[in-house]
Amino acid sequence: MNMHKKTQIQESEFYPTIKNFADGIAAAYFDAMNDDPTVLAFGLGATDPRNIFGTMAGLEKEFGNARVFDTPISENALTGMAVGLAISGYKPVLTHQRLDFSLLSMDQIVNSAAKWNFMFGGQQSVPLVIRMIIGQGWGQGPTHSQALQSWFAQIPGLKVIMPAFPDDAYNLFRSSISDPNPVIFLEHRWLHQMKWDGLGKFDEIRALGKSNKIVSGNDVTIVSHSVGSVYALHAANILKNYNINIEVIDCFNLRDLDIPAISKSIKKTGRLLTIDFSHQFCSIGTEVIAQILTHNFPDLVAAPKRLALPNFPVATSVNIEKDFYFSTPDICTAIGEMLGVEISNLGSEISDYQSKSSKNFEGPF
Amino acid sequence: MNSKSITKDHIKKFFFNIVRIRRIEQAIAERYHLGEMKCPMHLSVGQEGPAVGISMFLNPADKMLSTHRSHAHYLAKGGNLNRMIAELFGRASGCSAGMGGSMHLIDRSCGFEGATAIVGNTIPIATGVSLSQKISNSDSFTVVCFGEGATEEGVFYECLNLASVKNLPLVFLVENNRYSVYTPLAPRQSHKRSITKVAEAHGIKTLAGNGNQAQEVMSICKHATDYVRNERKPVLLDINTYRYLEHCGPNNDDHLNYRSSDEIKHWLSNDVIRQTESDLFKIGIDANQLHSSIKKDVDLEVENAFAFANDACYPSIEKSASYEYA
Numbered sequence: 001m002n003m004h005k006k007t008q009i010q011e012s013e014f015y016p017t018i019k020n021f022a023d024g025i026a027a028a029y030f031d032a033m034n035d036d037p038t039v040l041a042f043g044l045g046a047t048d049p050r051n052i053f054g055t056m057a058g059l060e061k062e063f064g065n066a067r068v069f070d071t072p073i074s075e076n077a078l079t080g081m082a083v084g085l086a087i088s089g090y091k092p093v094l095t096h097q098r099l100d101f102s103l104l105s106m107d108q109i110v111n112s113a114a115k116w117n118f119m120f121g122g123q124q125s126v127p128l129v130i131r132m133i134i135g136q137g138w139g140q141g142p143t144h145s146q147a148l149q150s151w152f153a154q155i156p157g158l159k160v161i162m163p164a165f166p167d168d169a170y171n172l173f174r175s176s177i178s179d180p181n182p183v184i185f186l187e188h189r190w191l192h193q194m195k196w197d198g199l200g201k202f203d204e205i206r207a208l209g210k211s212n213k214i215v216s217g218n219d220v221t222i223v224s225h226s227v228g229s230v231y232a233l234h235a236a237n238i239l240k241n242y243n244i245n246i247e248v249i250d251c252f253n254l255r256d257l258d259i260p261a262i263s264k265s266i267k268k269t270g271r272l273l274t275i276d277f278s279h280q281f282c283s284i285g286t287e288v289i290a291q292i293l294t295h296n297f298p299d300l301v302a303a304p305k306r307l308a309l310p311n312f313p314v315a316t317s318v319n320i321e322k323d324f325y326f327s328t329p330d331i332c333t334a335i336g337e338m339l340g341v342e343i344s345n346l347g348s349e350i351s352d353y354q355s356k357s358s359k360n361f362e363g364p365f
Numbered sequence: 366m367n368s369k370s371i372t373k374d375h376i377k378k379f380f381f382n383i384v385r386i387r388r389i390e391q392a393i394a395e396r397y398h399l400g401e402m403k404c405p406m407h408l409s410v411g412q413e414g415p416a417v418g419i420s421m422f423l424n425p426a427d428k429m430l431s432t433h434r435s436h437a438h439y440l441a442k443g444g445n446l447n448r449m450i451a452e453l454f455g456r457a458s459g460c461s462a463g464m465g466g467s468m469h470l471i472d473r474s475c476g477f478e479g480a481t482a483i484v485g486n487t488i489p490i491a492t493g494v495s496l497s498q499k500i501s502n503s504d505s506f507t508v509v510c511f512g513e514g515a516t517e518e519g520v521f522y523e524c525l526n527l528a529s530v531k532n533l534p535l536v537f538l539v540e541n542n543r544y545s546v547y548t549p550l551a552p553r554q555s556h557k558r559s560i561t562k563v564a565e566a567h568g569i570k571t572l573a574g575n576g577n578q579a580q581e582v583m584s585i586c587k588h589a590t591d592y593v594r595n596e597r598k599p600v601l602l603d604i605n606t607y608r609y610l611e612h613c614g615p616n617n618d619d620h621l622n623y624r625s626s627d628e629i630k631h632w633l634s635n636d637v638i639r640q641t642e643s644d645l646f647k648i649g650i651d652a653n654q655l656h657s658s659i660k661k662d663v664d665l666e667v668e669n670a671f672a673f674a675n676d677a678c679y680p681s682i683e684k685s686a687s688y689e690y691a
Contacts, residue, residue, distance in 0.1 A: 040500075066500055072530065077489040077523030084493020087478065090500070092493075107520070111483050112490060118688040120471045120479060121462025121680075125691030156689050180691040 014058025018202065022192040024169030025055040025131075027202065029093070032177045033063050039177060040085060042069045043078070043095030043131070052095050053133070053192045075101055079108035079130065086128040087116065091177055097365075099132035099186065100143050113182040114157035125180040129173075134226075135189040136277060137321060138363035142313035147278035149225075152184045153254040153287075159183045159208065160254040164191065164229035167202055168212075172252060175208040183208075188227040188277065210251070210258035213265070217245030220271040220335050223262055223288050225251050228275035228307075235331040238349045246335060254284050259291050266292055270301035271338050275331065280308035307334055371583045373648055379421060379579050380641045380652070381659055383413040386437050387638060388663040389446065389670075393436075393453065394615035396671065402453040404466035409437035411609035414637040415540050416441040418582035419508055419602075422590040426505040428476045428494050430487040433468045434608075435480035438510050443475035446666060447673040456677035463680040464688060478507075484545075485511065485518030488537070492524045495535040499597070506534035506593045513603075514545035516560050517553055525567040528599040536593055537564070537601040540576065546612045547623040564601035576606035577637040579644050607632035 016026040033039045041059055043052070047070045051057040060068040071078055075096065082092040096102045102109070109130065117125040136145045152160045159181055163172045169191070176183040214229060215236040222232045229250040236246045247265050251258055266272055272292055274285025289304045307326060314324045329346050336343035390408045397406060409416065412434070420441035423429070431438040439449060445460065452459030453467055461469050468482035478494060481487050491509030498505055515521055516539060528535050539560055543550055550556075561571035570592060572585045582604060589600045609632075611618035619629055642652035 072523070072526055074520075074523035074527060076520045077492065077527055080486070080489020080520065080524075081493035081496060081527065084490040084495070085497050086493075087490070088494050088497035090497055107483055107486060108489060111486060112481065116479070117691050118685075119461060119465040119469045119481075121459070121464045122688040122691070123461075123471060123473065159690075 012058075012062055014062045016057060018166065018170070020193050020196065021163075021166045021169045021187075022054040024166040024202070025173055025187070026057050026059070028170045028173040028177070029056060029059055030062065032174050033059070033067065036091065038090045040067050040090055040092045041095070042071050042092070043097075044071055044073055045097055046070050046095060052097060053189070055192070056095070075104035076108055079105035080112060082128050082130070083108060083112045083116065083126055086113075086126040086182075087124050091127045093129045093131065093177060095131040097133055098144050099134050099148060100146050102130065102132050109158070109182075109184075110155055114155050117181070118157055126182045127180045128182045129176045129185050130182070131185045131187060133187045133189055134277075135365060136314070136325065137190065138365070139316040139318060139321070140314075140365070141316035144365070145314055147186075147188075147276075147309075149186055149254050149278060150282050150284055153284060157182065158255060160186065161208065162186045162188070162226040162252055162254060164226050164250055164252065166196060168252060170202045171206065172208070175206060179208050186226065190227050191230070194230070208253065210253040210256055211261050212250045212252070213247065213261065214250050215246060215248040217247040218268055219244050220246045220273055220338055221262065221265040221269045222246055222248045222273050222275060222331070223251055223285065224248065224275035225254060225284065226277065228277055231328045231331055232275055234328040235335065238328065238332055238346065239335060239343075241349065242341060242343060244335060244339060244341065251284075251288070257284075257288060257291070259295065262288060262292060263295050266296045267299050270299055272300070272304040273331075273334055273338065274304070274306050274308075276306070276308040277325070278309060279311050280306055281311045283308045302338055305334060305338055307331060370587055371580050373650075375421060375583055376579055376641065376644055376648065377650065377655070379417055379583060380638075380645060380655065382417040382420070382441055383637055383641065384656060384659045385663045386413045386417065386440050388660060389440065389667055390436060392667045392671070394610065397615035401675070402467075403455060404453065404468070405433075405613050406453070406467050406615065407434035407613050408610050408615065409434055411632070411636070412540060412542060412576070412606045413437050414576035414579070414582050415538060415602075415604040415606055416510065418576065418586040418604075419510075419536065419538055419590070421583060422587050423476070423508065424505065425476050426503070428478045428491070428498075428505065428507040429510065430478050430491040430494065430507070431470075431480035431510045432484070432487065432512065432515070433480070433482045434512070435470050435510070436467070439470045439472060439477050439480065442472070442477045444470065444472035444477050445474070446670045448472065450670040451674040451677045454674040454677065455679065456674055457680040457684070458673070458677035462684075462688070464685060485515040485520045487511070488515065488518075488524045489520055489527075491535060492527055492533060495528070495533040496531060498534055499531070504594070506536065506590075508536040508538055510538045510540060512545070513539055513541040513543070513550070513560065514553070516563070522563070525564055525569060525601070529568045532597060533599050534593050534597045535599045536589055537569075537599065539601065539603045541603060541605050542608045544608065544612070544624070547621070549623070560603045561601065569599050569601050571601045571603065573603040574605070576604040577632075577635050577640055579637070579641045609633070
């Protein structure tokens, strides 16, 4: 595992001022590309005026069009091309503005990127990052909003990373780029421009880890990732007012689930709630619960619970979206049910958190 | 096609390589029933011409990628025979450590970057390898070998476009053997469609010819490789050839009548080895004697390779698990 060094090139006029998750991605690109000339960045829209929701702003101007380039709309060819670059000494980062478009590239993700190191007996790994953005809300509808982390997590040879916070956007993206294996890096669209009071630390040097305990508590363990961890964090803060202390484990590494960390937490709390912004069937939470039931059955004092999305596609209508997705109040209610405590009058507390970090995604895409 | 640049030595070298590959493939076919090689086997018997023709004009620094039917490409590019046979035997000393079998050959020491089993799969990977050569200002280039069936895959068109847009030093080598397993061209490709015209419409230079004619296939390959090496642009070769054995396996399956007997007779009477023998006689070389002496050397090489494979250890399941991640 190559460790990355923090060598920001802040003298560049193009270096992003980090205010949010998207800036964290952009800064990580800058630092990774500055440290390692073999890092390449491309995808449809990579150099367009919006630069993938700001996440690739300034890159082409800083590093030139041989390393940062726009592409044809040829997802399968681009993914195979990225594999070809990766087995030839480069570290490509390919971006899809919506995960749903990557479905055109399953041959190259599953049969090539994930298998290359294995099927040739470990002779050549594929240091490749594929960013996919999950666009839930604002009427994205059935084919622009799919969260298929469970698919990817089922494929041997892939790593699947879903950061939640701006510091993780930076740190985990840099760790993913320096990892010698193919990484599916999934960004929930709600996170990009989410506003934060503090941004965390951007100068940590670390290998791709498994999880972060973001809140400590004794009553219930929440296992979540991506935007689910943001809402779990808010729920934890709100529930303190009810003398409920939940523990939140942000399991950002979905193929290499941190079962030991979850197991340790369950020994303390005896209760498990999983959160997925994906269909409930075969969700990551389902796998977590299966493993915890196997390892920690005697430690559990209540049945585990899953919060996830319905098992049918989301429609475009805003009226349906509000019932399809869930948020911090739903997490608080679920926790209350698990503990037999009624959670009421959440209104003012919720609006406080929404002003800080949610409801920042207002389209158009 | 100007064939003056093809010398007597070229023809002798071409002959040596096609005979060698034919003998190796026949040896595999003869021993397949022994059950030591437990993997799907797509033999190259009959299709040696294009693989050898292109490899004659490649340097070790030039890269090649291939398909499920890759033995001829691997061997022509210089792949290690012992390690190939050991791979077919599923042994740890195999070129892919026993993880890949016949459909996943690799020998990076000679620039054979890998062959894979899904039709069209290595076309974009070769496109990426070629792009790496462009970005790094290398003077080498990449060849990707695939059948005419792969030209029915969408990714083929995507890569023609990419190679043209990015001016990549890449040879698309189409080996047209007319069949996809048992399915002939008629239900698969419009008779109005030409692979070369499709490529030309993407701004890519093309050359076409007979893979069983030594001078013709070598002239085409030399012309193409000179062009890519000097112009740093892509080229597509549409080379006719013919598979003698079943799609997958060691047997002849002509009794299934999916190919007309006239067609089979035509190709067998124009076999690449027989035609090259007559070319050799025309330039005053005793092809029979040369053929015997090559066979003798190759048979010894083959015996040694099978002995090597037979003596090699099997990989463990723990070892295979360790290859999931680097």
